[in-house]
Amino acid sequence: MNIFRIEITKEDPLRYISHLDYANLLQRAIRRAGLPAAYSEGFNPHMKVSFASALAVGVTADGEYADIELTKNICQPDFFDRLKNVLPDGMQLISAKQIGDGRHQSMNALADAAFYEIKLPDIADSSELQIAVDKFNTAPSIIFMREKLGKGAKKGHIVKKEINIKDFLLSELNCDNEENTITVTIKVSPLGSIKPAEMIRALQENYLPSLDSNSALINRKTLSANGKSLMEFCQTIS
Amino acid sequence: MIKLSPAVLQAVNKPARYTGGEVNAVHKDRSKIACSFALSMPDVYEVGMSNLGLKILYEILNKRDDIAAERVYTPWPDMEAKMRENNIPLYALESFTELAKFDFVGFSLQYELIYTNILNMLDLAGIPLLSEKRTNDMPFIIGGGPCVYNVEPIADFFDFFIIGEGEEIIIEVADAYIKWCSQTTTHDRKEFLQCAAAINGIYVPSFYREEYDENGLFKDLTPIYDNIPATINKRVVKDMDTIPSIEKPIVPYINIVHDRLMLELFRGCSRGCRFCQAGIAYRPVRERRKETLRLLAKKMIDSTGYDEMSLTSLSSADYSCLPALIDELGTDHADEKMSFSLPSLRIDSFSIDIARKLQTARKSGLTFAPEAGTQRLRDVINKGVTEADLLKACSAAFSHGWKTVKLYFMIGLPTETDEDIKGIASLAEKVVALYKEIKGRRDIKVTVSVSCFVPKPFTPFQWFGQNSKAEFERKQQLLKTHIKDRAIQFNYHDSSTSILEGIISRGDRRLSKVIYRAYKKGAKFDGWSEMFNFSIWQEAFADEGIDTAVYNLRTRDFNEKLPWEHTTPGVSKQFLLNEWKKALSQELTSDCRRSSCTGCGICQALDAGVIDWEEGK
Incomplete structure (x- = not known):
């Protein structure tokens, strides 16, 4: 078993595609590259590719992480070049690393923090942003009403759930008034998380009514485990 | 060039419908182009991107350095609202150039119920809807596809x-x-229309005048x-092996309706079902050689990374070499976990063998189309097809191991009686009994899907009066009361779309x-059933003083000149008339492909001529 861990981007041309479509795009690229991908057994074979996290539609990333299992051993430079040459616009291969053939803890379980940079649309008075961010940071809790289209028995209904944004933040909001950007670290956990877009909506609803939150451009700068990049964090389960 | 703001894209469903940039999309420097086409299927992206004809034309046109072909589809109403609100004109997905700046905008006319989308798209593009209102700087609006008959x-x-197949004529x-x-x-558009009309297969409607009787x-x-021809015969590609075809299809970013490669085995079908317009429109049957197909398949698989391919026709x-082709494709792509599928099955055990060959992995349901109940x-x-054929295939x-069967039928066919309707139910019951x-x-599921027959031009049923809405509904209810077995699931649709299709087709x-x-x-x-509003259409017909029954319900006289005869697939009217007479006496006509003309x-x-690579031919 040969597994490569890769770090790839999701840039502007791919901003509006879903995680599933992004995964499909990578799998088709692997096939175009002619890499000897491993497939699951059974009636409906699936390529053995696993991702670290699901990015929302509308969010770009400087680093997405995926583990690709191959059936044959190929050298890193060969793997790197073959994949790099067939990736679509907006998907660049940053690094690839062979992570041995032991069993690995899934990256999904490993990742615990995501660092985001959010570019806001121009606001008439930039001090207004600083004031809103300060209020946001000092508030003990920020309640947000999450609305989702129901599934199964609740299909056709909107399911509402109250969440406290603050439960999911690992840092304060930092705002750069010059660049009109906000940076923040959000907790990632198997038990759930929040979307950065929800946090921006909460900021707008509570403290910055003039903000056009639909125009915010969200980019995930890093995804990390225990303070380290996922590329470095290849923990083998013995 | 159009720039879309995040505020627009974030506010609509599936924004990737509107942003282009897919793998294998062709981007050209527009300053070096002598002629530009915006190719469109006037439906939403996922449907339009699945159209085979446009994929072919896109590649053929883009092979030429001096021609650019781009794509444009109908914005879903959420996007349309945003575009209108922000004064964004309709644009093509490659260069984000406004549609109005193209030399040609070509619409694929797949069925009548997308006509209003064409008008909406022209309006969104700021192009006058009526051809006579267009000025010399406007694109030429052209149409092609099955509705041209x-x-x-x-x-x-x-x-x-x-009119007809576009591969050669588009160039x-x-x-x-x-x-x-x-x-x-002069740059006078009429001058170019004269040049276009000189091309075999082009119909310029403004060069013709219609007359109505008292x-x-x-x-x-x-x-x-x-110098304008009175009738225009369709164009056909005589040799499917030498004509360029799809080698690098666009790989969409989002899931589309037919999200797989399409390998066109052959064109045409000469089985001669009398209700079928495609059967006449795409004659004669022209097969590709097995070797050509293997080469095309390899190019498409290598250039896209798709893992699914449909063998379409x-x-x-x-297809004369089908078993060998499937074996060879399987061998060619053994390491790539390719799955091959057939879109439709014939009702015989040969087809079941083929389906077995293909479905070594997945076992989806089987679909057969007996079309009628008796x-x-x-x-x-x-x-x-006989009942024995169907039962043998099902057996x-x-x-x-299959236990899901879908059966397609039509109601409202000529000479139909209530016995024929009840026959649908009993045929389905026999299939269930056979399984037991x-x-x-008892774990079988038989789905009976029933559509309402729409008589089409250039078929032996082109003179036949369509059933009324009330009659369709009565027959649907009649069938419903006769389907009692719980293993049978009955599907039918509101007949009003078929009625509208019947009027327009x-x-x-005067219907413009x-x-x-x-x-x-x-x-x-x-x-789209959730968007269709029949009352709008009923009002529109009333406002224009049109009696719809004259178009769909009336049985036409054989001596009448029909409004569509001048754009023809080349079929003789006498043949259609003979077929109608044979239909009434239940006489069969054989398939000319492997028997006499x-x-x-x-x-x-x-x-x-027919091209068939069956052994020994």
């Missing part, structure tokens, strides 16, 4: 139509345009210039006003 209802909106049109641009001093019935349509199981009616429509399928007999279990030029009015009243995406006249009219 009666384009009169949309004649007022188009500059010209391409002739582009060359004529490039030549005209280098020579013209009862308001269509009388004739005649050219207004001497009107009746793929009729042998008598199946003979009327020349379906050439083979059941013993190999073979497997000794055999309509004349109705389509325009329906569009103005808000009709769009009429093919049945005299439809198409090969002679078009100087083309």
Whole structure:
């Protein structure tokens, strides 16, 4: 078993595609590259590719992480070049690393923090942003009403759930008034998380009514485990 | 160039429908282009991107360095609202150039219920809807595809139509345009339309005048210039092996309706089902060689990374070398976990063997189309399938483990009686009983899907009066009361879309006003049941004083001149009439592909012939 861990981007041309479509795009690229991908057994074979996290539609990333299992051993430079040459616009291969053939803890379980940079649309008075961010940071809790289209028995209904944004933040909001950007670290956990877009909506609803939150451009700068990049964090389960 | 703001894209469903940039999309420097096309299927991205014809034209046009072909689809109403709100004109997905700046905008006319979308798209592009209102700086609006065998209802909106297969003629049109641009001093669009009309297979509707008789019935349509042909035969590609085809199809970012490669085995079908327009429209049958297909398959798989390929044709199981082709494709792509599928199955055990070969992995349900419930009616429509054939095919399928069967039928066929309707229920029951007999279990699911028959131009049923809405509904209810077995699931649809299709498909030029009015009243995406509003159409017909029954319910006289006869697939009217008579006496007509000529006249009219690679031929 040969597994490569890769770090790839999701840039502007791919901003509006879903995680599933992004995964499909990578799998088709692997096939175009002619890499000897491993497939699951059974009636409906699936390529053995696993991702670290699901990015929302509308969010770009400087680093997405995926583990690709191959059936044959190929050298890193060969793997790197073959994949790099067939990736679509907006998907660049940053690094690839062979992570041995032991069993690995899934990256999904490993990742615990995501660092985001959010570019806001121009606001008439930039001090207004600083004031809103300060209020946001000092508030003990920020309640947000999450609305989702129901599934199964609740299909056709909107399911509402109250969440406290603050439960999911690992840092304060930092705002750069010059660049009109906000940076923040959000907790990632198997038990759930929040979307950065929800946090921006909460900021707008509570403290910055003039903000056009639909125009915010969200980019995930890093995804990390225990303070380290996922590329470095290849923990083998013995 | 159009720039879309995040505020627009974040506010709409599936923004990737509108942002382009997919793998294998062709981007050209527009300053080095002599002729540009925006190719469109007037439906939402996921549907439009699945259209085979446009994929072919896109590659053929883009092979030329001096031509650019781009794509444009209908924005879903959420995006349309945003575009109108922000004054964003309709643009093409490659260069984000406004549609109005193209030389040609080509619409694929797949079925009548997308006509209002065309008007909406022209409006969104700022292009006048009526061809006579367009100025010299505007693109030429052209149409092609299956609906060209009666384009009169949309004649007022188009500059010209391409009749038949587009591979060769689209290049002739582009060359004529490039030549005209280098020579013209007036830039008068009429001057180019004269050049276009000189190309074999081009219909310029504004060069013809229609006449109606004292009862308001269509009388004739005649050219207004001497050098314009009275009838236009369809174009056909004579050799499917030498014509360029799809090698690098675009790989969409989002899931589309047919999210797989399509390998076109052959064109045409000569089984001769009498209700079927495609059967006449795409004759003669022309197969590709197995070697050509293997090469095309490899190129498509290598250039896209798709893991699924559909072996498409009107009746793929009729491909002469099918078993060998499937084996060889399997060997060629053994390491790539490719899955191959057939879109439709013939009702026989050969097809079950093929399905077994293909479905080594997945076992989805099987679909058969007996079309009618009794042998008598199946003979009327020349379906050439017996109850024994169906039961034999099902028996083979059941013993190999299938337990889901879908059966397609039509109601409202000529000579149909209530016995034929009840026959649908009893046929389905026999399939269920057969399963119990073979497997000794009851875990079978038979889906009976029933559609409402729409008589189409250039078929033996083109004179036949369609059933009324009330009659369709009565028959649907009748069938419902006769389906009692819980293993059978009965599906049917509201008949009003079939009624509208029935009116428009055999309509004349006077319907342009109705389509325009329906569009103005808000009709769009009429093919989508959740968007379709029949009352809008009823109002539009009333407003224009059109008695719809004249178009769909009336049985036409054989001596009447029909409004669509001038854009023809080349079939002889006498053949259609003979077929109608044979239908009434339940006489079958054989398939000309592997027996003698049945005299439809198409090969002679078009100087083309059947190509079949069956061993020994």
